[in-house]
Amino acid sequence: MAFMAMAVASILLIVIAVGLFILLLGLIFDIRWKVKERKQEKVSKVFKGFAIVFTIWGIIQGIGPIALLGAMNLKQKHDYKAELSDLPKESIIYLNNYDEIENGFDFQGVHYVSDTELHPQVSHGNFKTSKAGAIVFDSGKHNIMEKIENDLDINVFQMGLISDPYVPESELSVINDYYRNKAPLYCEVINDLSKDDKKIIDDIDAEKIRKIRESIEQPGLKSPIDTDNDMDDVYLFFYSFDDMYCLDFSCKDTDQGFVVEYLGDEKIITEEDAEYLKSIIN
Numbered sequence: 001m002a003f004m005a006m007a008v009a010s011i012l013l014i015v016i017a018v019g020l021f022i023l024l025l026g027l028i029f030d031i032r033w034k035v036k037e038r039k040q041e042k043v044s045k046v047f048k049g050f051a052i053v054f055t056i057w058g059i060i061q062g063i064g065p066i067a068l069l070g071a072m073n074l075k076q077k078h079d080y081k082a083e084l085s086d087l088p089k090e091s092i093i094y095l096n097n098y099d100e101i102e103n104g105f106d107f108q109g110v111h112y113v114s115d116t117e118l119h120p121q122v123s124h125g126n127f128k129t130s131k132a133g134a135i136v137f138d139s140g141k142h143n144i145m146e147k148i149e150n151d152l153d154i155n156v157f158q159m160g161l162i163s164d165p166y167v168p169e170s171e172l173s174v175i176n177d178y179y180r181n182k183a184p185l186y187c188e189v190i191n192d193l194s195k196d197d198k199k200i201i202d203d204i205d206a207e208k209i210r211k212i213r214e215s216i217e218q219p220g221l222k223s224p225i226d227t228d229n230d231m232d233d234v235y236l237f238f239y240s241f242d243d244m245y246c247l248d249f250s251c252k253d254t255d256q257g258f259v260v261e262y263l264g265d266e267k268i269i270t271e272e273d274a275e276y277l278k279s280i281i282n
Contacts, residue, residue, distance in 0.1 A: 016065050023058020026051055083144055084134055091133035091145075098137065101161065104169065107133065107145075112157065112166040117176045120148055120158065120165055121243040135159060151242045152178060165244075179245035185209060187280055188237040201280055209238055212273050213247060216262045234281050251277055 029051035036043045084092065093105055104113040121127055129146035132155075136142040143159040150156050154171050158164040167175050185206040190198045236249040250261040258274030259266055269277075 012065060016062055019058055019061025019063070019065070021058075021062075022054050023062045026054030026056075026058045029054060084136070084142060087131075087134055093133065093135045093145075094137075095135055096138050098161075101135070101163065104166065105135065107157075110155070111169045112155075113169045113172060114163040115156075115165055115167045115172060115175065118156070118165055118167075118179065118244055119246040121239060121246060122158075124239070124243040126241060126243040129158065132157060148244065149242065150244050151183065151240065156244070179240055181210065183240040183245060185238045186241060188239065189281055190235040190237070191232070204238065204280070205276065206238075208273070208276055209247075212249070212260065212269060212277070213262055215269065215273075216260060216265050216267045236277065236280065249277070251281070253278075 029047065033043055033048060033051050090108060093107055095101065095105065102114075104111055106112075128149045130149070131144060132147040133145040134142050135145060143161065145157050145159050148156045148158055148165060152175060154175060155168060156175075157166045159166070183206070185204045187201040187204050188198050189201060232252075234251045236251060238247050238249075239245065247262070250266075252259045252261075253274075254268075257268035257271075258277065260269050260277070
């Protein structure tokens, strides 16, 4: 991606440079034209034509892209500043720099902290946000604060930061308990990560899925597994219906049993649990 951007920038610079060179030729021709006219010397139509064509061509190719980029930059800056214009003063937080957000921030009398247990699926259709405020830094830069719609109707914010989302510190345990242990789930089944062949299953026994997860997480109970690495995995992604939370299994049916991996740990699960996951897959 960076290489492509550099290649495009290089081509643009070459185009502008050629355009400026053509403009220079046009200006030289224009000057000679005017000088000859003052000396009352005859100027051929061909010479006049080249002077006009080179001048117009040079302006379009040499000056045009620069003017366009300048206008786009000014518009971007204007739009960036305008993002704050419709926000009430009490919705804007002023901080010195990004480092201050590491320990959370205060917003309208509530302290917000980063919630590493939540994994909002911003590309999913159920994920919806509304503009709620902004954080402005001493450098003049700002980040828009968006409220994420969620089943608990608690203020959960994202700001385009790696530490998103932020939740009220007083509600942190309530939120995490709900999504980890109580929220209804739907499933996205993917047989091949390299292909867009996923299917959605809405009717999921969330309690059973969580019990499978807990059995894999239990220390000292991992099964010794020697599987064929060439066998294909099936991926099961379980999401809360507001797309705020995700847990995922990597599944493989082997001669030893049905193997499920979760967060780096894998285990041969019980036949009953295996049959349930197979029913989802099939």
